[in-house]
Amino acid sequence: MTAFPVRLFGGPTALFEYGGLRFLTDPTFDEPGDYAVPRGRLTKTARPAGAPGAVDVVLLSHDEHPDNLDISGRALLAEVPLTLTTPRGAQRLGGGAKGLADWEAIELQRPGGGTVTVTGVPAVHGPGAREDVEPITGQVVGFVLTGEGLPTVYVSGDNASLDAVKQIAERFGPVDTAILFAGAPRFDVLFDGAVIVLDSAQAAEAAGVLGARRVVPVHYEGWAHFTEGRDALIAAFTAAGLADRLDLN
Template sequence: MVTSRPPAEPMPVRVLGGPTALFDHGGLRFLTDPTFDAPGEYPVPGGPPLVKTAPSAAGPAGVGRVDVVLLSHDEHPDNLDHSGRKFLADVPLTLTTPGGARRLGGRARGLADWEPVRLDRPGGGTVTVTGVPAVHGPGERADVEPVLGEVVGFVLTGDGLPTVYVSGDNASLDPVRQVAERFGPVDTAVLFAGAPRVPGLFGGGLLVLDSVRAAEAAGILGARRVVPVHHDSWSHFTEGRDTLIAAFAGAGLSDRLDLGERPGLGERPGLSGRPDL
């Protein structure tokens, strides 16, 4: 268990539902895994359809300017849907997996593990985005990638800026430990959680972190604040807000957890759901 300490000055993160969140960093606006489609069934190859149960808190028009999309992977509709794909055409840069960049083309750029890209800040200086490992399922990458494809996470750094970790669809604590060794402590961790499971796939094993592992990841990272995403709006996400609250309380990390609220569902100014980015 990590000793409690005061959180760093919060960097506003607007949570839109599912894996989609919007934040400013160094004067640039970043959006994670854009999913804007309406609720309904979305087919996936070789398995049952994924069911979206709630709309996004904002559509493409309501997001405003986006400089960079951080796309953990392009192959599943709960991470990149039809509207999200159209949205990419208007974004100057999409950072994703090497394979995803080849499939998407255009302004998409793939990042291998630990590969950095430096982005110019509007007022001078740079933001460095580094691709980091992720394992989308139980076991080793060699076991899960042939089934679910490759996934990338991201770490954002810059002079005088907070360190931000975006996990992507990752179910393993091993990449989290590697990120902590290279970049910890982390100021803000945007952790994909929700304990998604699909019957018949890897024996119903975890495809992304559950709540207990998300809390453990926060401790490993020394995260001053955790903004969880990817825990609502889809039926295969088996753990939500209440489970996250309980897990972080059990780990003694309640002061690190910033759930916020999705805009329009009871905003709390200054937290993840604040609409005034």
């Protein structure tokens, strides 16, 4: 099946057209700067690579951290008909936001007829069990997109759990395109410095588990707390024998 283009804007933000609808992941369009957060500070280091234009659906993994939804991103949500996110996030955002619990699905009408199904899937924003991680880093959701005659697309969100990836693969694998949040972000004050989203080696392992034909990494550049970038991704996927599946745009 022909791969569709994915446009990257930096950080976790990507735009793709699927089934005639334009989907945008975790909108971050602010200029570089610092953000105060409960346990310290986040620093954005790079400008966004343009603007997205019209968007039909935002796929928002979570609303609580500015490296996933910044000031400009919040303003953009008001212009988008539908934002799919966590159940708690939808309550906070209101407006056109709808929460998806794990394995909950919504059908979206395609402009030319037919539907796209978006299913919320598990994500754990840190190491260990979800019940231990969620009170600290918050509720996160990933997404799987399917439709008749369309490729299967997985958007991981801020997930660090390979067990969650295995559950998703059991239900939806093999995946045609996996948009994997990577970058090995870590903080000394959280989980003893353990990664809170996939590192490069884990992203390669996730690609193998999913049987992904193409992997588009996001969330690995543009912020100071990302500790692994493009070179680490290339090295990890090469070591895993999956370099041909890596799409770095």
